[in-house]
Structures are given as structure tokens and as C-alpha cells.
Amino acid sequence: MIVEMVIVGPFQENCYVIGDEDSGTGALIDPGEEAPRVALTVERMGLSISQIIVTHAHIDHVGAIAPLTDEFLCPVLMHEEAEAMLQTAPQQAMMMGMRFGKVPKVDRRIADDEVLEVGNLRLRSLYTPGHAPGHLAFYAEEQEVVFSGDALFAGSVGRTDLPGGSMEVLMNSISERLLTLPDATRVLSGHGPETTIGRERMTNPFLGGGAL
Numbered sequence: 001m002i003v004e005m006v007i008v009g010p011f012q013e014n015c016y017v018i019g020d021e022d023s024g025t026g027a028l029i030d031p032g033e034e035a036p037r038v039a040l041t042v043e044r045m046g047l048s049i050s051q052i053i054v055t056h057a058h059i060d061h062v063g064a065i066a067p068l069t070d071e072f073l074c075p076v077l078m079h080e081e082a083e084a085m086l087q088t089a090p091q092q093a094m095m096m097g098m099r100f101g102k103v104p105k106v107d108r109r110i111a112d113d114e115v116l117e118v119g120n121l122r123l124r125s126l127y128t129p130g131h132a133p134g135h136l137a138f139y140a141e142e143q144e145v146v147f148s149g150d151a152l153f154a155g156s157v158g159r160t161d162l163p164g165g166s167m168e169v170l171m172n173s174i175s176e177r178l179l180t181l182p183d184a185t186r187v188l189s190g191h192g193p194e195t196t197i198g199r200e201r202m203t204n205p206f207l208g209g210g211a212l
Contacts, residue, residue, distance in 0.1 A: 001121055001143045005188070006041050009033030010098075011060035014190055016147060019047040020119025027118045028052045028068060029138065029147050030190060035064040039071050050118060053110075054078035055149030056132040057086035058162070059093050061190060065104040075107035077116070079127070081134030083109075085164065110136060123147075126177040130170020131158030137178065145186045146197070152178050152187060154195035157206045174207065 006015045009032050017038065019026035026047030031038050042049055049072040052065055057078065065076055078086070083106055085092075093100035110116070112127035116138070126137040128151040135158075138147040150158040152174055160167040178187075183198025203209040 001140060004041055004045060006038055009060055009063065012191060013060040016188060017041050017045060018118060019045060020121045023119035024048055025050050025119030030055055030061040031064040031068050032060045033063045035067040038064060038068060049074050052076045053138060056135040057082040058132055059089050059100060062086060062089060066102040069104060076104050077108045077110050078106055079134035079136050080109040085133055128173035128177050130160060130166050130173045133164040144184055145188060146181060148178060148187050148189045150190040152200060153189045153191060154193050155204055
């Protein structure tokens with residue numbers, strides 16, 4: 001697996017360009033802003049984008065989807081519970097003094113524990129609500145990587161004060177779907193630096209760990 005993180009937009013969101021080196025097939029995870037930069041990254045990596053995969057529908061994770069679907073003519077995948085929030089993206093943006101362009105169309109709804117194929121790569125969806133409705137993480141077991149969206153961060157967890165958020169639900173999601181992964185699993189989240197499941201289990205103060 002090849003992975004490149006592109007930090008985009010005013011919220012410094014982590015968009016991931018992933019690819020299977022053997023086939024040259026790639027995917028985008030959470031292209032939140034700056035579509036031209038993301039497209040240039042894809043071109044430099046020499047990938048053919050097969051799909052856009054969305055962890056959740058907050059505006060900082062979906063803002064570049066529409067122009068990139070026009071660019072790559074690929075389907076958009078997310079959990080069905082995230083669709084209602086996606087439709088409110090223009091209103092979300094307006095509340096923050098921003099403007100949102102075209103609301104993208106969802107082409108395929110991802111269920112929990114579904115396996116997505118990106119060339120020879122396999123990503124298993126993990127239903128992890130609490131930060132946002134229909135939140136999913138994506139686990140590549142062979143590569144020991146999980147794309148955690150905004151559920152789990154290095155030293156923190158996702159905020160739960162936005163519509164559809166719940167700290168109790170989020171803690172259950174992290175405990176049951178993420179902390180059950182092997183300690184060596186790399187955590188690539190929606191904001192901030194990379195970490196590992198083992199490090200967060202031991203040191204994340206929200207999960208009962210000690211101070212860093």
C-alpha cells in the first residue's frame with residue numbers, strides 16, 4: 001500500500017490518497033478541500049482513482065468530493081446514516097461563515113464490516129459512530145493500518161458537541177472497534193499526526209491512559 005496524506009482547508013483536515021502499487025489502482029479517503037492539490041497528488045503518484053471513500057459527512061471531510069468525482073469519474077461511498085448530514089453541508093458551511101459548493105451524490109452505501117477493494121488492497125469498514133452519524137473507520141489488516149476518521153486521534157478523541165454526537169457512543173465505538181485492533185496498527189486520523197493503537201491504549205487520557 002502506498003499512502004500520501006494531503007492536509008487541506010482551514011480545518012487542516014487529513015485527506016488520504018491510497019494506492020495498490022501492483023495495479024496502480026487508488027482511492028481517496030475524505031477529500032475535504034483543495035481539489036486541485038489532491039488531483040495533483042494523484043497525478044504525481046500515478047494512480048487511477050477507483051472510488052472516493054468517506055468516513056463521515058462533516059464539511060471539512062467532504063468539500064472537495066464533487067469536483068474530484070468530476071475529475072476522476074468515480075463513485076462516492078459512505079454509510080447511509082451519514083447521508084442526511086451530507087445534505088446539510090451548505091447549511092453547515094453557512095453557520096461557519098463559509099460557502100459550500102455542489103453537494104455530491106452518494107453512489108454506494110457502505111455497511112459495517114464490509115470489505116472494500118482498491119486493486120489488491122482490502123479495507124474493512126468499522127462502524128464507529130459517536131462523533132457523527134454513520135461514522136466509519138477503514139482497516140487494512142495486511143498493512144496494519146486503520147484510517148480512523150475523527151473517532152480517534154493522537155492523544156485525543158473526536159468532539160461530540162455537534163449534531164448527532166454522543167460521548168458514550170463514541171467511547172463504545174473506540175473500545176469495541178478500534179482498541180480491539182493489534183497494538184502495532186498505525187492510526188491515520190482525520191486531523192493531526194499518526195499514532196498507533198498501542199500508544200493510544202497506553203497514553204490517551206480520554207481512554208484512561210497516562211500523560212504523554
